[in-house]
Amino acid sequence: MHEHDNGIAFQGTAERRSLEIGKASIGFDDDGVEKRTGTFWTASAHIITAVIGSGVLSLAWGMAQLGWIAGAFVLLLFSGITYYTSCLLADCYRSPDPVHGKRNYTYTDAVKANLDERRTKLCGIAQYIYLFATCLGYTLTAAISMAAIERSNCFHKHGHDAHCPPKTNRFLIIFGCIQLFLSQIPNLHKLSWLSVIAAVMSFTYSTIGVGLSIARVSSKGASHNTSLTGVAVGVDVTSTEKIWKVCQALGDVAFAYAFTSILIEIQNTLKSSPPENKVMKKASFLGILVTTMYYMLCGFIGYAAFGNKAPGNFLTGFGFYEPFWLIDLANVCIAIHLFGSYQVFGQPMFAYLERGCSRRWPSSSFVNNELRTKILGFPFQFNMLRLVARSLTVIIMTIITMIFPFFNDVVGLAGSMSFWPLAVYFPTEMYIRKRNLNKGSSEWWWLRLLSLLCLFVSIAAAVGSVQGLITSLRSYKLFKFE
Structure with missing residues (x-):
């Protein structure tokens, strides 16, 4: 063997x-x-599952900070940047030739094949910090959505004045238990069915949010508290708060599109014919086109419905009351979607850990042997390392989220630190190296300017996230979700 x-x-x-x-x-x-059995459609499902994350719920708030003009511009700008750099990265799956070269199984493999060892280590650090932090954020968001279902039903049953406090810890544990099972799926190749379900769920809750926003606009009229420039200095916020919130909004939009951290891993699930890079570029185009349409619907219609007072999660702006069943359905869809998204971002982490152990202990049966059994009459294949290591990882992430329930701020900070290197810097640097672009050529200057622009955005978003984190820490109480 x-x-x-x-x-x-x-x-x-x-x-x-x-x-x-x-x-x-x-x-x-x-x-x-x-x-490999992946196709254009399965890759598109993985991308949509990864891109349309819980970030879509904050876009109405982001539009409120940026206003109609800047909001539309930023959405279109980052959709274009993401598609452009994803195409550059898709050509790095095989090296040196993008069609017949040697396969790179992971993002860091691609960087190692095209750049140097130092930058390979930096890429690995940025990628796995981002993946870990994203899973933490998804754990918290899913638990909040599940708790919202219980709270909505409580209000419906006992009246709108009833005491129905959120009980998120319980649902963090439930989400973690479900992930213990899902994390035993061997790899991203076997995850297509879950990504398809998650993609359908993301469309469903986004559509519910858009429908509720349209209903609100129809019954009450579009909010007059909107403007071309967003929240007004001296009316809604101070000048300093305006700067912080614009930075956070830029981060929300930029990182809502981020899926390049797992693009190579998704591409590694595709059939070898037609060429993987061509299929991946088409899948990226479809995934980004669909998500941009939904982002604009959710962001703009949500802003029209709530104006400058748009909530951070625009579904919560409709309250926990009526139609309670529709709010419940939306939150169920969010939770199911995040079950899949957690795995799409978690599988590369699991694979990295297992590859390292396999190289370190190549003859260990605990690490390498696949065992087979039957559970409820169905065949089940498992590996002891996979069972223990993945379970421990899920448990640790769940406990961390229970201790620090404001991890959305931490995810924003980790995302701001990872967006520029993963989505822009490494793809452009590898493209320059593969094409042997002359220093000072027009294409060389364009790629450098693009990288510099996105670096500034990452820095601004990081500053905004740090400010939000400091604000959360001021009112922090251990194990409290109020």
Whole structure:
């Protein structure tokens, strides 16, 4: 048996011989891995699941800080930047040739193949900090949504004046228990069905939010408290608060599009024909186009409904009352969507840990052996390292979120630190190296200016996130969710 770096094994001399001449054998791809089955549609589902995260709920608030003109411009700007850099990154899946070169299984593999060791380490640090922090944020957001369902039903049953405090800790534990099970899915290749369900859920709760906003506009008229420049200095906020909030809004929009941190991992699920880079570019275009349309609907119609008083989560602006069943449905969809999103961002972390252990202990049965059993009559395959390591990771993340329930601010900070390197710097640097662009050429200058612009946005968003974190710490009480 021959082990590959990505942890998938194959047997037989025919397969080994075909790999020696760079050809795929029956049942296996050209790298000895079981044939990938991903398609344009599964990749699009992964992208939509990753991109339309809980960030869509804050876009109405973001539009309130930026106003109609800047809000529209920022949405379109970052959708264009994300698509452009994702296309650059898609060409880095194989090296040196983007169609017939050697596969890079992860983002850091792609950086290592195209740049140097120092930048590979920096990429790994940025990527895994971002993935870890994103999973923490999704854990908290899902628990808040599940608690909102209980609270809505409490108000409906006992009256709008009833005492119905949020009980988020219980739902953090429930979410963590569900992730203990889902995290045993071996890899991102086997996750397509969950991403499809999550993508449908994201469309559903976004549509409910848009529908409720339209109903609010129809019954009460569009809010007159909107403007071309957003919240007014001296009326809604002070000049200093305006700066902080604009920075946070820029971060919300920029990081709402971020999926490049797992683009290579998604691309590694695709069939080898047609070429993976071409399929990934088409999937990126569809995913970003669809999400931009929904972002504009949620952001603009939500802003029209609530004006400069738009809440951080525009679904909560409709209260916990009536129609309670529709609010419940939206929160159920958010929770289900985040079950899938957590796994899309968590699987690369799990794979990194398991690859490291496999290299460190190549002959360990605990690390490498796959065991088979039946649960409720269904065949189940598991690995002891996967069972223990993934369970511990989920438990640790759940406990951290229970201790620090304002991790959305921390996610914003981690995202601001990761957005520029992962979404812009490394894709542009690898493109410059692969194309051997002349220093000082027009294309070289364009890529440098793009990178510099996004660096400034990341710094501004980081400053806004730090300010929000400081504000949260001032009123912080351990294990309190009020």
